[in-house]
Amino acid sequence: MLCGAGRDRDVLTQQLQRLGIVPVVVDAMSEPVAQEPCDLVFIDVDVGRHSPALGGGVDIPQDRPVLALIGSDVPSAVEWVIEQGACGYLVKPIRGTGILASLVIACHVFEERTTSTRTISELRHRLKARQLVCSAAIRIIDVFGIGEDEAFHVLKIGSMERRTTVEDLAAMIVSGELSVQALGSDVEARRLRV
Amino acid sequence: MKSVVPIGILFSTxxxxxxxxxxxxxxAMLALEEVNADDRFDFRLEPHVQDPEGVPAAYLSCAQRLLREEGIKHVVGCYTSSSRKEIIPSFEKHDALLWYPSHYxxxxxxxxxxxxxxAPNHHVLPLMDYVLRHVGRDIYCVGSNYVWAWENHRIVRxxxxxxxxxxxxxxxxxxxDCxxxxxxxxxxxxxxxxxxxxLIGESSYAFYRAFAEARRSHEALHDTVIGSCTLxxxxxxxxxxxxxxxxxxxxxxxxxVETRVNQAFRDAYRRRFGERAVPCADAEAxxxxxxxxxxxxxxTTPSEIEAVKRSLYGVAFAAPQGQVSVDSENNHSFLVPRLGVSRSDGTFDIVRESAEPVRPDPYLVWVDGTGVWASWNGRRRELTNRPRLRVIR
Incomplete structure (x- = not known):
């Protein structure tokens, strides 16, 4: 909890304790939030926004859900909250009501965001490798004289047998690290099934 | 016999x-005395003064004293947004009205x-509309480290x-910090x-003094203009x-401001606070x-704040700045924007003036930020002769 001493911090602390959560208060002026071992971060916007040049800047962790405590609707404050990647917010003055809901939603948003980010990253990688996979498939077609669907299937079986991804196997073939002939047994297995 | 309505006065001296x-x-005190001396009112306003002395946490205890212990329903007070936000929950809890006279x-x-x-469409928009057309487009922003400057700087950006x-x-x-x-x-x-x-308060005064000092020894600063929404x-x-x-x-x-009402206000202010006292926007507000x-x-019954608000929405007050009224849609006021250039004698030359009170737009949804002075069609005194903006030695 990056939050100045006062009523808001007291209410939040009390409610978190009721929920079985151990609150750790961080002094923005002395220690970066990121170094605290915690599962969830609350940041009071009016404390967090203080200019880093004045020693009040905070190092916002990206690997944990962040909830902002907002005291004003001014767009500059909202912009700041968005820039910090907050997954939820509470409106000051803080009341006990709504803290649990905000907390659960923030954790859910964080999980979903983390999963989406990972999926998008994987898809980007596969998209980038698409040309390599096609090139590898064309070589397999040329060498073994099989059809397009069979070539992709061979790549799939080959990657499974070598415990790697289709994209990495394709890259090995295109770069010459693995000769196309080495996939002969996979082609045979495919032919026998056909 | 007049009834008594207690009014909280909450300002830091x-x-x-x-x-x-x-x-x-x-x-606030001058107006209160005028109301009490006016036979048209069948009540007397009784001031209950609290002074938080500029300590943010003290605003809450002062407000609670007024609302909870003294049962007051109407408090005139606060300058900074942080103090206002600090005490608003108490007003909600006690079903009271905070009359907040500051620009914000x-x-x-x-x-x-x-x-x-x-509201922002009364202060920062008209200032920047003028500056970007007539002063220049290379802007440097300095401010006190809280929401007033953060938000105004965002608008200016x-x-x-x-x-x-x-x-x-x-x-x-x-x-x-100075x-x-x-x-x-x-x-x-x-x-x-x-x-x-x-910047607000002491920081701002230190900045103007240091800037004047620097301008005396650096020719390059002679054409640099400083502008503010609080000076x-x-x-x-x-x-x-x-x-x-x-x-x-x-x-x-x-x-x-050259109006008969303002002349009377200035005179009353001097009579009350001394010959050298000069009223300002915050005093007038x-x-x-x-x-x-x-x-x-x-x-109305003072304790019934919804009835008082309904009554307020029908009021138009002939203020020193012009006619002032409150918009029922957002509880903000119709006011008359102006631009002034400060003089070394401690007053301002008014160089722009809206022809009529401008509707408050606290969320900046009605104005696109361009050409406000053109559309307001008010008084214009050309300010293109830069020497007027130089330090008067």
């Missing part, structure tokens, strides 16, 4: 913004607050970018045509004659607020 806050209390950054409408000071200008720097000082040398050095280095000063008459006196002249200020009131409150209370 000490602390970093004590000069302005004292003027606010003075304006907007983006709030609370059913328990009447906003009688300028957007307006400047839209007009093709550049923000050459954006720096903040803590409210108490160490402005680093900022002056940076301004000297970056040479902006306009410096937006969103007012008692602050010019604090800054001192050698540094206070030639600065732009956007305000709905200057003591030099508090003065208007108490007069609006008294008119809203007429014929």
């Amino acid at each position: 000490q602390g970093p913004y004590g000069t302005v806050s004292r003027a606010m209390r003075d304006g 950054e907007g983006f709030e409408t609370n059913d328990n607050v009447i906003y009688t000071g300028a 957007e307006l400047t970018q839209v007009s093709g200008g550049r923000i050459l720097g954006e720096r903040y000082l803590q409210v108490h 160490d402005v040398d680093r900022i002056i050095d940076e301004i000297l280095d970056r040479r902006p045509s306009f410096v937006l000063n969103m 007012c008459e008692p602050e010019l006196a604090e800054i001192g004659a050698s540094a206070c002249g030639g600065h732009l200020s956007s305000s709905v009131y200057f003591s030099t 508090s003065y208007n607020t108490v007069h609006l409150l008294a008119r809203a209370l007429t014929g």
